Amino acid sequence: MRGYTLGKWMVSAILATLTLHGKAQERPDIVWMRGWHLGAVNFVSFSSDGQYLISASADRTAKIWRVSDENLVRTFVGHSSGVNCAVFSPDGNYAATGDQNTLRVWRLSDGRLLHAISGTTYDIDFFHNSAWVARGGYGDYSVWRLDNGTLVRTFGSAPRAYWEIDFSADGQYLAWGDNYGYFGVHRVSDWQQLYSNRHPSADYVTALDIHRMLSFWQPAEIQLDPATVLSIFGMLERVI
Numbered sequence: 001m002r003g004y005t006l007g008k009w010m011v012s013a014i015l016a017t018l019t020l021h022g023k024a025q026e027r028p029d030i031v032w033m034r035g036w037h038l039g040a041v042n043f044v045s046f047s048s049d050g051q052y053l054i055s056a057s058a059d060r061t062a063k064i065w066r067v068s069d070e071n072l073v074r075t076f077v078g079h080s081s082g083v084n085c086a087v088f089s090p091d092g093n094y095a096a097t098g099d100q101n102t103l104r105v106w107r108l109s110d111g112r113l114l115h116a117i118s119g120t121t122y123d124i125d126f127f128h129n130s131a132w133v134a135r136g137g138y139g140d141y142s143v144w145r146l147d148n149g150t151l152v153r154t155f156g157s158a159p160r161a162y163w164e165i166d167f168s169a170d171g172q173y174l175a176w177g178d179n180y181g182y183f184g185v186h187r188v189s190d191w192q193q194l195y196s197n198r199h200p201s202a203d204y205v206t207a208l209d210i211h212r213m214l215s216f217w218q219p220a221e222i223q224l225d226p227a228t229v230l231s232i233f234g235m236l237e238r239v240i
Contacts, residue, residue: 036072037063039082047088054095058082062097064108074111078104085123089130094146096124096133103135105146115149122163128171136165141176153191179203 039058046053052073053065062076062083076086081100088095094114095106098121105115123136127143132152134143141162142154155176156162164177167188174191177183181203184196 037061042083043085045087047092048090049092052088054086054088056083056086056097060099062086062095064095074108076104076106076111076113078113078116084121087124087126089126089133089146090128091130094126094130096126098122098124098135103133103137103144105133105149115144115146117144117149120161122161123165125166127167128169134165134167134174136162136176138162141165143174155186155191155193 037055037057037059039060041055041057043056044053046067051067053067054062055065056062060077060079060082062079064073064075065071066073076095076097079097079099079102083097083099086095086097088108093108095108097104097106100120101118103115103117103119103121103124104113105117106112107114117135119135119140119142120138121135122138125134126132126146127134131146132143133146135141138161139159140154140156143152144150145152160182161179162176163179164175164183166175167173168175172188173194174186174188175183176186180198182196182198184193186193
């Protein structure tokens, strides 16, 4: 998941201020906290403008919060199991949520469910122009059209969990990571896989793992400058 996602490391829907001078010097101050979910919070992420936060919970709901006044704006219901992930589209018009059974796409203006795509969903990312949404699932990872919910491309056939799926910020690449420690990069223009490798000590790959690996293991096959390699997974805009 690209951009403003913090949910991989947060256990509740928290906004925090950080003091960074090369590295965090002290524990961050909590700005606000909400506990209205009835189960564990699995994932949180910001909208691209930073005005909203979406939280995904084991209580089978996802909730949107307005940052400025801390108010709950909308609750998405209908998932049949705990919600693993939830993200906003870059244009701010849609949200996508995923559980063990479906990927769901919602229109933010009225909260309407637009698409319910069958398949376990561990991670989600939108294409930079919001035309596509990518899903990391069990046994495969795939890309879907946002306008009509049809499949663009699917990859993988092995019994493994694709925990991470991310488009590069410029839309040129799609990267993935799985629970066996493998990760790879596709070129979006023709979907060719340009690179794959395995972390020598990882049992599974997280977004931060892949960010670190790509920052040090620049694949010669891709011929990218270091800044572009770092942005493929987009977890940080710069290395602190």
